[in-house]
Amino acid sequence: MVEEYTSGKYSLADLSTKHNIGTRVILLGLINGIEIKDYDPKGDIYTxxxxxxxxxxxxxxxKWVIDNNxxxxxxxxxxxxxxxLVYKWTRAYLDKGPEALRYQKRGPKPKSEIDKSKLTEVEKLKLELEKERTLRR
Structure with a gap:
């Protein structure tokens, strides 16, 4: 597919139709240099x-994906x-190791977990002011 795309003969939409594969998957393959051999989506995979x-x-x-070609x-x-999800987990495992598969909570850390020794004076004052405002409510 990479050769077909880079030759200029086919657009992404053309390749998508020809190989019955989504354009996003083709782009991921092109970006990451992955040869997509086994992708023939069925409706149930998406649903x-x-x-x-x-x-x-x-x-x-x-590990199963890696061991099974x-x-x-x-x-x-x-x-x-x-x-x-299979693709995401496998890429994370290959790129960053097994620890990349651990659940990581997103969003800001709770204020109780902030290491105050690493804050500037201004940041410490802002935290103190915020704490006083919540106590007044």
Whole structure:
């Protein structure tokens, strides 16, 4: 597909239709230099419900993909999760190691967890002022 795209003969939309693959997947493949061999999406892969998984499950799935010739589609079908999640977990595992598969809470840290020794005087004063405002309410 990379050769077809870079030759200028086909647009992304043309390749998408020709190979029955989404343009986003083609772009990911082009960006990451991945050869997409096994991708022939079925409607059920996109509509599968992905429940919460444990670190161990994500690790097992990523290792299964690597051990089985990078078959993201087969892993998605086998484990009943989306292709996108299988791809994301496998790439994270390969790029950053197993710890990348641990759940990481997003958003700002609670104020109680902030290391005040690393704050500037202004930041410390702002925190103190915020604390006083919440106490007055």
């Amino acid at each position: 599968m419900k992905s429940g919460k998984t444990t670190f161990e499950e994500r690790l097992e799935i990523a 990078m078959s993201y589609k087969d892993a998605a079908e086998k484990h009943g999760i989306t292709y996108a």
